[in-house]
Structure formats: C-alpha cells, structure tokens
Amino acid sequence: MSENLEHVKCFIIGSGPAGYTAxxxxxxxxxxxxxxxxxxxxxxxxxxxxxENYPGYADGIMGPEMMEDxxxxxxxxxxxxxxxxxxxxxxxxxxxxLVVDEKTTVLADTVIISTGASAKWLGLxxxxxxxxxxxxxxxxxxxxxxxxxxQDVIIVGGGDTAAEEALYLAKLCNKVHMLVRRDEMRASKIxxxxxxxxxxxxxxxxxxxxxxxxxxxxxxxKVKNNKTNEESVIDVTGFFVAIGHxxxxxxxxxxxxxxxxGYLITKxxxxxxxxxxxxxxxxxxxxxxxxxxxxxxxxxxxxxxxERFLAHKEFMESQKESVS
Ligand code: NDP
Numbered sequence: 001m002s003e004n005l006e007h008v009k010c011f012i013i014g015s016g017p018a019g020y021t022a023x024x025x026x027x028x029x030x031x032x033x034x035x036x037x038x039x040x041x042x043x044x045x046x047x048x049x050x051x052e053n054y055p056g057y058a059d060g061i062m063g064p065e066m067m068e069d070x071x072x073x074x075x076x077x078x079x080x081x082x083x084x085x086x087x088x089x090x091x092x093x094x095x096x097x098l099v100v101d102e103k104t105t106v107l108a109d110t111v112i113i114s115t116g117a118s119a120k121w122l123g124l125x126x127x128x129x130x131x132x133x134x135x136x137x138x139x140x141x142x143x144x145x146x147x148x149x150x151q152d153v154i155i156v157g158g159g160d161t162a163a164e165e166a167l168y169l170a171k172l173c174n175k176v177h178m179l180v181r182r183d184e185m186r187a188s189k190i191x192x193x194x195x196x197x198x199x200x201x202x203x204x205x206x207x208x209x210x211x212x213x214x215x216x217x218x219x220x221x222k223v224k225n226n227k228t229n230e231e232s233v234i235d236v237t238g239f240f241v242a243i244g245h246x247x248x249x250x251x252x253x254x255x256x257x258x259x260x261x262g263y264l265i266t267k268x269x270x271x272x273x274x275x276x277x278x279x280x281x282x283x284x285x286x287x288x289x290x291x292x293x294x295x296x297x298x299x300x301x302x303x304x305x306x307e308r309f310l311a312h313k314e315f316m317e318s319q320k321e322s323v324s
Contacts, residue, residue: 016043
C-alpha cells in the first residue's frame, strides 16, 4: 500500500560529483534529500589519482580524498546517504517510484539522476574470461597497478584516462606498452607530452588487441598492426583497458529519452528529462565534457530545478485547496 511507503521530496541516484553537488544544494534548500550511492560510492573519481583541474585545489588532490570532502559537505547539511543501488523505477506518475536493492520501494516527488558511467571493455572472450577470473585484466590502474610492481603491462586506449593510467603504471611497473588504435592519441596535448616523455612507456601506434593470452593469468597479448596486418606477441602479466565509458542508464530505458549510446537527453539548457520531476546530471547525460567540474555544475542545476519544480507544485496544490 503506497500510504505505508517512505515518501521523500528529493531522491538522488548516484554519489559522484554530480550527485553530491545536487545533495548539497537540495539539502540547503530544505528538500531533505535521500541519496542512494550506487555500488561504487564516490563514482569514477574513486579510481583516480591526482585531480589537478578541479578549481579550489591549488596543489591538486587525490580523487578519493576529494570525494570524501564532497560527502562530508553533503552530510553537513543533512543529506540522508544510503549505500545501495536503485534496481528499477516507475516514472508513470508523481510521486515517482524507485525500488532500492530489489526490495524497498520509495516514493519521490523529484528524482535527480547522477548515475555516471562505467568502464567499457574490448569485448574479447579472452579479456572477459581473465577479467572475471581475476587473472590480470583490469580497467583500473589505480586499484590494481600495485599487483604489477616491476613487471611489464599493457594499457589499451589513447584518451586522457589511458594516458593518466599509463603514467601511473609507469611509476610502478618495469615497462608499459600503450596500444593506440590510430596514429594519433585523443588525449589532451599536456597528457600526450607527459606520456611521450616517460622513458618506460612504449606507444604502439595503429595497434589493436587480437587476444589476451593466458589460461589462469595473463602471460601476454597477441596484437595486430591495423595498417600492415602484421601480428605479434607482447609478453606482459597485466592487461589494462582504458577505452572510455558507457552511461549507467539501462534502468531508465523504458521511461526516459536517451541517445543511441544511452546518454540521457535533457531539454535545452536544463537538466529536465522528458518526465516531469525527473532531472539528469553528470556523465549520465553529458558525453561532451565529462569532467568532475561540469558534473558538479549540472548537479547544482538539477537541484535548483528540482526545488523550483516542487515550489511550483506546492503553489498549484495550494491554489486548488483555496478554490475547493
Ligand atoms: P575517451 O573516449 O576520451 O578515449 C577513449 C580512447 O580509447 C580513445 O583513444 C579511443 O580511440 C580508444 N578506444 C575506444 N574504443 C576502443 C577499442 N575498441 N579498441 C581500442 N581503443 C579504443 O575516454 P577517456 O576515458 O579517456 O576520457 C573520457 C573523458 O574524461 C574525456 O573527456 C577526457 O578528457 C576526460 N578525462 C580527463 C582527465 C583529466 O583531465 N585529468 C583524466 C581522464 C579523463 P579513438 O580515439 O580512435 O576513438
């Protein structure tokens, strides 16, 4: 029975920079926000080392430390932070229904989605098998790099994440082979320069992975130069993948407009989705900038828009009551 269900004004899904910023604004606006963190509280920044481009941290800060600060600030204003995942939603009417951990239904007048994005994989059978077996395939150098101290590793990708992770691994490992599928990198110039100036990083241009080698643990990778079709084997014990991310929006596909890659579509210069009272922020809706600071910005926008939505709803309800 819906009368017995918990009913909140503002429900925030996800705990990256977008979610925490939304929480800070919503809590300060007395919306008593409830946040469900997702499995990886803090989001992608928990896997990051130095964050050098978030304004306010003149000397840079470690990603997890920054997220701890975000969390403390959201808690300071009374955000109710709960560890768990939203497993399904029903956005057919207000209040919206959200099921947490497949068992608890919560009703919410407004919902702020800040579910972020997750690492993409190459999709090779050998890669997935060794990843699932904990056999040396990883998408997080910061989490797993330590296991490959003084060893040789591969990192796949040519974006800022791959560059950042290659630099991190280069400090720990004997040699880092970076596989870039084109003859140029997508990473920012400054990151490219750092990679190029690091003696124990070898870039393999125009190179793709054919197979990760090894039965119980990685022993190497068969790679192919896509210009010459020449195949070769690189001996390594660790295989890192850093080829971008996929937005975590699958649970919304029956309700919300999204593009072909799954990024939520918002209206004009707002965080409004196609469903009234549901707002989308951060990497779940931004495929262009994908920065912590832009995620925080859209988290702020979502909370302000949720507040205005609730004020308008309350005003309309009070008008109805005064007429009747
Ligand atoms: P990107 O989408 O920017 O880069 C993905 C990289 O992986 C590209 O080089 C791409 O190649 C390659 N790639 C994609 N699919 C495959 C495949 N199947 N096989 C081989 N290679 C593949 O993702 P990132 O995660 O690097 O960055 C995401 C965003 O986050 C960016 O905006 C980035 O600037 C930002 N970021 C910023 C950081 C910072 O400022 N400190 C740190 C990390 C990320 P191709 O170019 O050919 O498509």
